[in-house]
Amino acid sequence: xxxxxxxxxxxxxxxxxxxxxxxxxxxxxxxxxxxxxxxxxxxxxxxxxxxxxxxxxxxxxxxxxxxxxxxxxxxxxxxxxxxxxxxxxxxxxxxxxxxxxxxxxxxxxxxxxxxxxxxxxxxxxxxxxxxxxxxxxxxxxxxxxxxxxxxxxxxxxxxxxxxxxxxxxxxxxxxxxxxxxxxxxxxxxxxxxxxxxxxxxxxxxxxxxxxxxxxxxxxxxxxxxxxxxxxxxxxxxxxxxxxxxxxxxxxxxxxxxxxxxxxxxxxxxxxxxxxxxxxxxxxxxxxxxxxxxxxxxxxxxxxxxxxxxxxxxxxxxxxxxxxxxxxxxxxxxxxxxxxxxxxxxxxxxxxxxxxxxxxxxxxxxxxxxxxxxxxxxxxxxxxxxxxxxxxxxxxxxxxxxxxxxxxxxxxxxxxxxxxxxxxxxxxxx
Ligand code: HSE
Numbered sequence: 001x002x003x004x005x006x007x008x009x010x011x012x013x014x015x016x017x018x019x020x021x022x023x024x025x026x027x028x029x030x031x032x033x034x035x036x037x038x039x040x041x042x043x044x045x046x047x048x049x050x051x052x053x054x055x056x057x058x059x060x061x062x063x064x065x066x067x068x069x070x071x072x073x074x075x076x077x078x079x080x081x082x083x084x085x086x087x088x089x090x091x092x093x094x095x096x097x098x099x100x101x102x103x104x105x106x107x108x109x110x111x112x113x114x115x116x117x118x119x120x121x122x123x124x125x126x127x128x129x130x131x132x133x134x135x136x137x138x139x140x141x142x143x144x145x146x147x148x149x150x151x152x153x154x155x156x157x158x159x160x161x162x163x164x165x166x167x168x169x170x171x172x173x174x175x176x177x178x179x180x181x182x183x184x185x186x187x188x189x190x191x192x193x194x195x196x197x198x199x200x201x202x203x204x205x206x207x208x209x210x211x212x213x214x215x216x217x218x219x220x221x222x223x224x225x226x227x228x229x230x231x232x233x234x235x236x237x238x239x240x241x242x243x244x245x246x247x248x249x250x251x252x253x254x255x256x257x258x259x260x261x262x263x264x265x266x267x268x269x270x271x272x273x274x275x276x277x278x279x280x281x282x283x284x285x286x287x288x289x290x291x292x293x294x295x296x297x298x299x300x301x302x303x304x305x306x307x308x309x310x311x312x313x314x315x316x317x318x319x320x321x322x323x324x325x326x327x328x329x330x331x332x333x334x335x336x337x338x339x340x341x342x343x344x345x346x347x348x349x350x351x352x353x354x355x356x357x358x359x360x361x362x363x364x365x366x367x368x369x370x371x372x373x374x375x376x377x378x379x380x381x382x383x384x385x386x387x388x389x390x391x392x393x394x395x396x397x398x399x400x401x402x403x404x405x406x407x408x409x410x411x412x413x414x415x416x417x418x419x420x421x422x423x424x425x426x427x428x429x
Contacts, residue, residue, distance in 0.1 A: 004037045007321045010070035011045040012092055013082035014063075017106055017133070018045070019054050020306030021080065021313050032314070038321050044070045071095050078128075078320055080313060081105040090114045097121045102128035102326070104316045106309055108135060108207040112223050115214070119328055128326035130316035135208045136161055136285045138308035139301040140315070145215040146329055152291030154216040156429065158271075159253040161208040163283035163303045164192045164199035165231050169249050169268075170281045172239045179234050191283060201230035202266040205253045213255035213264050215329055216289065217341060221255070221264055225343040229267035238354060238422050241384055241395055242270050247352070248278040252427060256347070263344040270352055270426045290429075350379065350426040351398045351406050356391040357418035364394075370412035371398070374405040394418070397426065 011018050025040050033039045042062065050063045064070070070079060071092065079096040081103065083089040089110040093103050098121055105111055111118070111134050122129040132142045136159070145154075160166050164186065171182040183200070186192035198204045206226045213221040231251050239249050247270035255264045271278055276298050280286040285303030290296055302308035320326070357363050364381075371378055377399040384393040398406070410420050 004033065004039055005321070006039045006041055007077060007317070008041050008043045008073075008075045009078040009080055009317070010043060010073065010076040011080050011082065012067070012070060012089070013084075014045045014047050014054060015082055016306045017309045017313070018080075018082040019056055020310035021082075022056055024307065024310040024314050028314070032318060036318055036322060038318060040317055040321075043076055044073060046070050067092055071099065071101075076101065078102045078104060078317065080317070081107055081110075083107065084109065086110050086113055090118075093118060094121055097125055097127040097129065100125050100127050102130070102320045104128075104130045104133075104313060104320060106131075106133035106313060108204070108211065112207040112210040115211070116220060122326070123328055126326065128320045128323060129328065130320050131211070132316050133309050133312035135211050136287060136299075137301070137303040137305065138311045139285060139287065139299045139303065140312070141212065141287050141299050142215065143315075143319075144299065145212065146327075149289075149291055149294060149297075152293050154289055154291045155257050156290045157209075157212055157216055157253075157255040157287060158277060158289070158427065158429070159205070159209065159212060159285070159287040160250055160277055160280050161212075161253050161285055161287070161303065162199055162202075162205045162251060163285055164196060165202075165205070165251040166280065166285070167191055167283045168200070169231060169234070169239070169251060172234070172236055173243060173248060176236055176240060178236050179231065200232050202228040202251060203230075205251060205266045209253040209255060209264055209266055212253070212287065213262065216255065217257045217262060218330055219262075219341040221262060221341060225262075225264055227265040227267065227345060229265075231268050233422070234268055235422060237393075238352070238424060241354065242352065242424070243273070245352075245380075245382075245395075245397065246273050247271060247426065248273050248275075249424070250277060250280075252277075254427065257341070258344075260340075260342055261344045262341045263347040265347065268424055270424055272428070346402050346404050348400045348402050350400050350428060351376075351396075352422075352424040352426055353396040353398070353410070354384075354421045354423075355394045355396070355413070355418040356388065356421055357394050358416075359387055359390065359392045363417050366417055367394070367396075367413055371396075371409045373412055374401075374409040376401040376405055376409045391418075393421070400428075
């Protein structure tokens with residue numbers, strides 16, 4: 001075919017997603033070539049174990065254990081990284097960019113932590129840097145923020161960006177199951193990692209939020225600026241109480257901007273059952289945002305898995321290989337820019353509080369006083385169920401209150417009259 005361009009690529013790693021990309025190029029490469037005149041040829045695949053079965057018939061000489069075979073081959077113009085984690089991924093990606101190769105990565109950790117360095121090097125060497133697969137798998141949210149939504153000032157992003165935790169919380173809500181039971185079942189089904197810490201403790205979501213918020217607010221929002229609380233302490237009783245009050249529990253990644261002040265947090269959050277995000281079930285991901293021109297918008301899709309993630313990687317391959325000139329996000333690329341976004345850790349929101357309180361006269365007024373002393377206003381209160389060891393469960397929903405005031409109000413409740421069982425933030429937007 002006239003004008004066809006063969007693009008030689010190298011893989012760093014070849015786990016589930018890498019194998020997915022190989023299979024997608026094998027099964028769909030001809031269609032892409034027909035449309036774009038681009039033919040992708042995977043020349044080298046770096047693996048730890050050449051003899052491991054991957055269900056793929058790699059041609060002789062493709063698999064290698066030497067990273068130099070990928071990074072130092074002048075014919076390879078695009079390096080696709082599937083290693084995950086900070087190192088050695090960052091060092092190798094950096095080397096690839098320095099030698100003028102384009103990098104495509106699904107690695108949210110290395111990317112979120114070293115974005116400014118990688119982008120600076122990419123710009124200096126006119127190398128491309130593409131990372132659609134790093135956030136929410138197949139959902140084209142990076143392209144949307146970088147490109148399609150450029151005409152917007154985006155002030156709010158709410159994301160369900162971790163499929164494992166959404167699966168667990170959905171099962172807890174629908175079947176009234178305990179966290180531990182659902183986690184075990186999810187691990188048995190392969191839906192949760194054997195070591196699920198990064199997912200259930202909210203870190204995976206926080207890396208993704210750092211990337212999304214930086215793009216949306218045109219300023220770096222470092223991972224360290226994100227408040228992170230996972231779902232490990234969630235009790236079935238709270239999920240049930242929330243539903244009775246009209247709320248669904250989600251692990252929400254929240255980013256809000258008010259002038260130069262930015263709040264970014266990942267924590268279990270009650271949202272109204274009629275919010276569009278409330279119906280995002282199982283392992284699906286979704287990003288809901290508000291732009292001043294586009295107004296409300298929601299993206300929904302598969303955030304993980306070999307083929308959904310391969311969909312994003314192969315789209316990046318096509319974008320990268322057909323770009324006349326690589327583009328970079330439009331924010332100040334310095335790690336500490338002169339006009340920096342300031343982190344706000346004292347956000348305001350309504351709170352759901354469940355206490356176990358003594359069942360005697362005057363207890364409620366003492367709790368109400370502890371709240372009032374900190375300016376926290378109670379919107380609703382219910383006594384849920386009967387006595388347990390002489391104490392009764394009380395559930396409060398507050399009006400919007402500052403985080404610090406709420407923490408102090410809880411601290412101000414004498415332990416001999418009531419103890420806090422759970423505090424869950426509520427998002428009413
Ligand atoms: N472990 C992630 C999830 C997918 O459960 O959504 C990769 O980021």
